[in-house]
Amino acid sequence: MRIKICGLTQLEDAQIAVKAGADALGFVFYPPSPRAITPEQAAKIIQQLPPFVMMVGLFVDPKPEWVTEVLKQVPLDLLQFHGDEPEAFCQSFGRPYIKALRMKPDFDPEQAAAGWPSARGFLLDAYTPGIPGGTGEVFDWQRFPASESPSWILAGGLTPTNVAQAIRITQPYAVDVSGGVESSRGIKCPTKIHAFIKAARS
Template identity: 50%
Template sequence: MQEIYRNLVRVKICGITTPDDARLAAAAGADAIGLVFYPPSPRNVTIVTAQQILAAVPPFVTRVGLFVNPQRAWVEEVLAACALDMLQFHGDEEPEFCVDFQRPYLKVLRVSGECDLRPWRDRYPTAQGLLLDKRDVQVFGGSGQSFTWWRLPQDLGMPLILAGGLQPDTVATAIDVARPYAVDVSSGVETSPGRKDRGKMEGFIAQARAAREA
């Protein structure tokens, strides 16, 4: 399943905090944007801010909400107020919790390097995909740290998304090595935490596009 997407690698820009950055990401060609609903993160957004950002997102750009070990009531409150297309669970959420919100979801795996992904696929069979991010005992995503890429299994039967310290000058190599379904970037296209850089976003997406065609 993975191999058929080799030349169609998607790009998600995560940690969007302003409507202008959402517009710039979409204009640069992002397939998805991510909003962080996790107060300890410097990229956290309130419901009001999220509504403003989502209103600026054009059609056919997927709107993803990121949560870390949230209370059920918090997810429900966000979904009642914000038109999210997909959820992304970045903590230790159980499969039964993830599937309970009538939205497609991604499950994030915090890894240090090559590992067997089959147990995770079997544990989260209802996930739309697995997102691989750098394991950090103190930070849930957005740390800017990378891990050693490896050729991801092409027969897992589930899309795999690569994250963790990707930059405009490394994303093409990462795609060539790992061959993921999609790539996810946050700090690698920023001027400061939560503030995106137009040139970096354009460069990142251009390099990902070039890798798709290789």
Template identity: 45%
Template sequence: MVTIAVNRGRPGGTRVKICGLSRPSHVADAVAAGAAYVGFVFFPKSPRNVSAEVARDLALEVPFGVAKVGLFVDPSDAFLDEVLALVPLDLVQLHGHESPERVAEVRARAGLPVMKAVGVSTAEDLPHLEAYEAVADQILVDAKAPAGAALPGGNGLPFDWQLIAGRSWKRPWMLAGGLTPENVAEAVRLTGATQVDVSSGVESLPGEKDAALIHAFVAAAQG
């Protein structure tokens, strides 16, 4: 599997991904707070969606050592090619209904590491994590979107963290779903996560990142 260098955060501490960045100030705040990853959303239904041109300009502001992640939802080959031709990404995040076979196809086509998001709401969802870790470089353990939800993630809803307490996987994994500055430390304690992902939990409005919340979240995750 391909790996990427991520050297941000307190040594031995939790690495943080701030997702859904759409403005230069968002990127600057995430970097200043100590985020290890910054994420750009390429999904038109999301209030955090950005064009490839905007993401390119934002990505060029990201310093070395902070991984640039592109979030895609069931992307076509043409759309994936269009974005990757413009945006210097380090990691592709797949957040749709991509099968393990499609994950492998995207990984080969992009020539980049791939992180697959897997929704969890009950113990019956856990075997899916094992199926995807065979083909993905990282796994994002996220809260399953409610039935009928317009967005596959970023809904601000947690899942029962006890479901994965004490579990581990062969691949690096990241915890997501309803994390906030107030609950992230407890989530890390219960799950043993060494990486966490946040989007709506550091926003004042959908798509509008809040600098104070970003700093508070990173401090709580790493504290």
């Protein structure tokens, strides 16, 4: 099971996530978020991390100039778009990307995914009006797509206590957690990170 720890703001938290076995680390370049980080801060953290861990930059309906500015400073491996960005926009930066889809009532993720054929995968998150993610809410896991293609990533309200059950029900390609391993907004809890990864891999 592949695991991404998202919303990192401190070097110590990133190092703990890597040592615990995280496959990917997420950095939020969306200023309204309580987990937002500047390109300078992210670059400084990534510079001190070991190889073979994927670095992911999260954006929400950004101006193209902002993405370009971040990419100049931060060595990101993957982009994650959490807003209403069309495929042409997501593709325009020459980096692989995943598209987040929020599970509104009666929303069909497989049908929606057809709008981004170039995406490497799709992150399914809970829907809360006006908030593009990181709410700690779960959606009905029975609605998770059964198909293995494209790569489906489960997010939304995952914690060390529910992630194993969530994986059993949804059989995702990967899981993504932020608030579920925090002691406060943007500050991770080492005990929760280790417990989450252990449970996800169990």
